[in-house]
Amino acid sequence: MRTYLCICGQPVFFNNSVCISCGRAVGFDPVSRDMRELDMTGEEGVLQQALVPAPQKRSLFRRAPKAPAPPLYRFCGNLHTCGCNWLLPADTDPAALCPSCVTTRVIPDLSLTGNSERWIRLETAKRRLLFTLLDLGLWGPNAPVQPVLPMTFDFLQNLPGQPAVLTGHVNGVITLNVEEADDALREKTRLEMREPYRSLLGHFRHESGHYYWEILIRGTPWIEEYRALFGDESSDYAAALQNNYTQGPPPGWEENHISAYAASHPWEDWAETWAHWLHMRDTLETAEAAQCQSNIVQPKIDAALLCEEGQTPTPEMQAFCDRISRWVALTTLVNELTRSMGQPDAYPFVCGGQVLKKLYFIDRVISSVK
Numbered sequence: 395m396r397t398y399l400c401i402c403g404q405p406v407f408f409n410n411s412v413c414i415s416c417g418r419a420v421g422f423d424p425v426s427r428d429m430r431e432l433d434m435t436g437e438e439g440v441l442q443q444a445l446v447p448a449p450q451k452r453s454l455f456r457r458a459p460k461a462p463a464p465p466l467y468r469f470c471g472n473l474h475t476c477g478c479n480w481l482l483p484a485d486t487d488p489a490a491l492c493p494s495c496v497t498t499r500v501i502p503d504l505s506l507t508g509n510s511e512r513w514i515r516l517e518t519a520k521r522r523l524l525f526t527l528l529d530l531g532l533w534g535p536n537a538p539v540q541p542v543l544p545m546t547f548d549f550l551q552n553l554p555g556q557p558a559v560l561t562g563h564v565n566g567v568i569t570l571n572v573e574e575a576d577d578a579l580r581e582k583t584r585l586e587m588r589e590p591y592r593s594l595l596g597h598f599r600h601e602s603g604h605y606y607w608e609i610l611i612r613g614t615p616w617i618e619e620y621r622a623l624f625g626d627e628s629s630d631y632a633a634a635l636q637n638n639y640t641q642g643p644p645p646g647w648e649e650n651h652i653s654a655y656a657a658s659h660p661w662e663d664w665a666e667t668w669a670h671w672l673h674m675r676d677t678l679e680t681a682e683a684a685q686c687q688s689n690i691v692q693p694k695i696d697a698a699l700l701c702e703e704g705q706t707p708t709p710e711m712q713a714f715c716d717r718i719s720r721w722v723a724l725t726t727l728v729n730e731l732t733r734s735m736g737q738p739d740a741y742p743f744v745c746g747g748q749v750l751k752k753l754y755f756i757d758r759v760i761s762s763v764k
């Protein structure tokens with residue numbers, strides 16, 4: 395995630411709809427994929443772009459010299475209901491929703507206490523996922539990949555006398571249990587499931603992995619390589635999940651999987667590794683945009699680790715391994731920082747040999763899209 399600078403000189407973040415320092419209205423334009431600073435002008439509710447981003451790599455705002463009439467924007471119709479700060483062209487209907495908000499088919503029942511706050515958290519995490527997918531060319535109106543079944547979200551809740559809501563993906567629809575947006579309930583589940591790490595954004599990234607498996611892997615030339623690395627996905631899925639629930643992960647799962655849950659079935663392995671690739675991508679981008687460098691010595695990760703017998707490492711393999719080296723140095727620093735603050739490790743994972751190969755496979759699949 396990039397950071398932005400308001401004309402007042404203070405930082406503006408991706409989720410801001412107002413600069414907390416000077417009070418200017420700001421929002422995210424999904425077309426230019428940049429934050430825009432806005433002026434409250436013209437008719438009520440219509441916002442005029444006053445400033446455009448400077449052409450530097452890090453988006454600094456400045457007044458545009460001799461710019462043509464700036465485009466007009468309005469906020470998404472969900473600004474005041476779920477705090478959405480995405481922008482739409484000003485000539486759209488005032489109640490129109492942004493490309494992120496329209497993907498939600500069922501919102502939480504707002505007549506129930508606490509659900510407004512949970513909905514805000516759900517949409518905030520979803521926008522962060524969609525920003526990355528937009529950047530990768532995987533999602534949005536201009537993406538090279540235009541799936542038949544657009545990614546859609548249902549935010550459902552356990553209700554008395556109704557079947558339990560399970561977080562998951564079916565035919566393009568991602569269902570999230572609203573309880574996952576409740577910190578206390580999610581922490582309780584995390585402890586019960588003996589997971590080191592459970593987050594709302596992690597759920598969105600994981601479920602998007604199931605969605606993109608259907609688009610990028612099923613019935614494509616990638617399927618054979620996928621099976622060689624992750625296993626045969628035609629094995630009984632329901633039985634595998636039940637087995638994982640009753641018996642726990644097989645001993646030594648760390649050798650081949652990024653998490654214990656990834657060891658339950660090749661589909662879960664893909665979704666867990668996919669989510670992990672997205673964690674890495676967003677966190678490294680954030681650190682590098684902020685020019686945050688770890689002085690912790692980077693481990694040298696040899697591209698030979700990605701090779702089969704007799705294969706010679708390619709420059710692409712080495713570039714990927716160099717990125718993993720920077721990632722290991724960064725996460726070591728982050729863990730040292732959280733330990734200094736008396737908190738558990740922010741990054742409780744180890745990327746072993748086989749996991750590295752799986753991450754590299756996902757890297758190649760995603761790179762092939764653009």
Ligand SMILES: [Zn+2]
Nearest residue numbers: 400402413416
């Ligand atoms: Zn400001």
Ligand SMILES: [Zn+2]
Nearest residue numbers: 470478492495
């Ligand atoms: Zn919106």
Ligand SMILES: [Zn+2]
Nearest residue numbers: 600604662665
């Ligand atoms: Zn899953």
